Amino acid sequence: MPIGINGAVVSLWQLKKDFGQVGAVRDVSLEIGAGEFLTLLGPSGSGKSTTLMMVAGFETPTGGDIAIDGKSVIGVSPHRRNIGMVFQNYALFPHLTVAANIGFPLKQRGIGRAERDRMIKNTLDLVRLPGYGDRYPRQLSGGQQQRVALARAIVFNPRLLLMDEPLGALDKQLRESLQLEMRRLHADLSITFIYVTHDQEEALTMSDRIAVMNEGHIVQLGRPEDLYDRPCSRFVASFLGESNFLPGVVHSFQGDSIVVADCAGTMLRAVTPSGNEPAVGQKVVLTMRPERMKFANGIDSPNCNRMRARVTEAIFAGERCRYLLAAPDGTAMVLKEPSGAAVRRRAVGEMAEITWSAADTVVV
Secondary structure: OOOOOOOOOEEEEEEEEEEOOEEEEEEEEEEEOOOOEEEEEOOOOOOHHHHHHHHHOOOOOOEEEEEEOOEEOOOOOHHHOOOEEEOOOOOOOOOOOHHHHHHHHHHHOOOOHHHHHHHHHHHHHHOOOOOOOOOOHHHOOHHHHHHHHHHHHHOOOOOEEEEEOOOOOOOHHHHHHHHHHHHHHHHHHOOEEEEEEOOHHHHHHHOOEEEEEEOOEEEEEEOHHHHHHOOOOHHHHHHOOOOEEEEEEEEEEEOOEEEEEEEOOEEEEEEOOOOOOOOOOOEEEEEEOHHHOEEOOOOOOOOEEEEEEEEEEEEEEOOEEEEEEEOOOOOEEEEEEEOOOOOOOOOOOOEEEEEEEHHHOEEO
16 A cells, blocks of 8 residues: 555535525535545534535535535546545445455456455555455454445545544444544545544544534634634534533723623633624623633632632542532533542532633633
8 A cells, every 4th residue: 555645635615505495515615635634523414424425426516616636526426536435334245255345446447356456455454454355244343344444445545535424333442442543544644534423522533624514514614622722602612522601791801811790790801702802891601611620729820710619519430520510690510620539529519619711711
């Protein structure tokens, strides 16, 4: 298997797809760089799989354009787009051996037997299944079947690989292991990956960039850390991880910070949203991640927000303790604290002061 294959550049321009009166994809425009690992992330019905199927050629757009390496592929049949595709259900031929399954696209392309055997062997080594060529799909575990499906999708050296929820049928431990394998394979091949999932942890682990979709639109696009730390909306903040939300009113501005009053009876500071600065007196919503909050240790910091809260529930979850809290006005909040023998567990009903950085407080 050649290493360092250049990936394809994929361009979507005002892409639309209607099913009757329902707009599944609405004016999606996106530029995916050569060799990039981009994930389409969103809930069921957000349009992510439909977008992927249009890139693959299995769905015809209602409007807009799709270009691969600068050439429109609208009207080009799927098999002529030279794209690798991996599905959730593997789609392996049960009556064929692993080698025959992987070699199927090579045979369709008229590649001779000796060259096919060489390419199949190299690809089995790449997906870490050496010596499995003579087995049948029924003799493999779910994870091994998914590796065979992946091998079949890359054996003919495509410049673009599309994956639709490929790990969705696997258990958590195996899924996490294969996520790391996907990253390794992407680094080895240097081709463009477009990946579809509803699993935010999966998207954060593997992607160079994530396009969060909702109701047929891309609502935010960026690097995993940017989307997680600076969500642009309440939807993104709640879908990409867990978040607390506190409504308030803009009181004033202090340097790069915005001061918000009436937040559960407390005045808090937050980062000013880029390009969308609210006005004094405007109602806003602040969001903060539960794992960025902690119980105060009595040391004041000028860059931290503080609030009194009552513990309403305490849940031990192995590496973390998850606390449900009630703010002074009764607003429910969540705090996640690393567990440890030296960490004092908080009791239900206990009053405590919680603190978190103003830099981790975002207006959405």
